[in-house]
Amino acid sequence: MNGEFFATQGDVALRRLENTDGDMALLLAWLTNSTVVARAWSEGAPWTDGKIRRAFAGKTRPTGTCGCIICFRGQPVGYLQFYPVRRDSYEASTFAQNQMKGAYGVDMFIGDPSLWHKGIGSKAVAALEGHLRSKGVRTLCADPAADNEVALRFWPKLGFDPLEVIEDQDDPSRQCVLMLKNL
Helix, strand or coil: CECCEEEEECCEEEEECCCCHHHHHHHHHHHCCHHHHCCCCHHHCCCCHHHHHHHHHHHHCCCCCEEEEEEECCEEEEEEEEEECCHHHHCCCHHHHHHCCCCEEEEEEECCHHHCCCCHHHHHHHHHHHHHHHCCCCEEEECCECCCHHHHHHHHHCCCEEEEEEECCCCCCCEEEEEEEEC
16 A cells, blocks of 8 residues: 555645655644644654654554545645544543544644645545545544644534543643544
8 A cells, every 4th residue: 555545635635644755754744834834743843854753763663543645636735533432542531431432543743834825734534534434433632732722723624523531642731622523
């Protein structure tokens, strides 16, 4: 599946992240843009080549978290990852512990701010939903930071229901909003 598109929605396609200099350089360029990192993956900032490789190289494997490059009209423009939600993923959430068996989580960003608000993220999530639905997944969740106003508007527009504010899994000093969508 590496290098090939495995999910598409119109002019947006997803391909597996590859552990190559090219893909790691894309991530580094996107995550050293201060506008992007203010909304995505800020817990790793400042990002360096070494940090990028440590954080993302493992997401190229066929199991666990699956990292993807979002392509718009054939050009790489962002990153999306999806992963099976484990029982301990949302320990603070009583709802999650009872309702999220078999759910997948999703995180994403568009790496070029000039491409924000163009529908690319919505199409990327729709492509992922189609792919996961074909694999039998019935529930998808997102957990944007509680202070990320753009993400708090974005996910509900796609049908994700905000459920509760919980501790951020990546940064316990912050909070996030657990959102759920039935596929």
